[in-house]
Amino acid sequence: MPVSERPILILGGTAEAAKLAARLVSQGHRVISSLAGRTREPAILDGEVRIGGFGGARGLTGYIARENVSLLIDATHPFATQISDNALIAAASTKIPFVRLERPAWHARPGDNWTSVTSIEEAVSAIPARARVLLALGRQHIAPFSRRGDVHFVVRMIDPPEQPLDLVDFELELSKPGKVEDEAAFLAKRRLTHIVCRNSGGSASYTKIKAARELGLPVIIIDRPHRPVAHTLPDIESVGQFIDNTLGSFRA
DSSP states (O other): OOGGGSOEEEEOOSHHHHHHHHHHHHTTOOEEEEEOSOSSSOOOOSSEEEESOOSHHHHHHHHHHHHTOSEEEEOOOTTOHHHHHHHHHHHHHHTOOEEEEOOOOOOOOTTOOEEEESSHHHHHHHSOTTOEEEEESOGGGOGGGGGOTTSEEEEEESSOOSSOOOOSSEEEEEOOOOOHHHHHHHHHHTTOOEEEEEOOOSSTTTHHHHHHHHHTOOEEEEOOOOOOOTTEESSHHHHHHHHHHHHSOOOO
């Protein structure tokens, strides 16, 4: 069977995954992008799209076999450890080529005032009393902050939460990150004193980090979990080269 008829499976949900799918489709590959389904109205992607979980590593292994997948790409969020672990197991079980696309982490620059922590729980404890904090986290990570009734939170999400947030003192902001000047104006208007976020990397959400630097605001940043470095590449170009070397049909 020609390579173009066997799908490449991208475990996606990131901007890099969407760009990679578009590039592969333009080269004649059949691409299936798999999304977790947490965003109610995901962006339109090139190629085929499936939404929802696989049912663990075993379910992903079965899906790869049924669809006769030619290559597996894990392009999920740097903190999506469970699906990444499942991807490693499924690739080993099915013996198909595998690569992880993981954008580089952010690094503190002159002017940044960062407190690095290793977990959500540490971030909760690191917030000073009476702070006004932007929580730039997914809705599944908000609950631990409910014990900080002495802090005012501004919670930014893309979609409204399905259940009321269990926070004592908060505002809900439904929006995406904007340009640096927009982020700075937002932080100033809400009189925010701190930001809590994860070290997600990438450019889309880095504007709040730049804005905090300009305003001199402290950032409590959650470090990435330790992940295996094998089979990991930092950008679309290097993943493209891997596909070219592996399948022999990726062209720039």
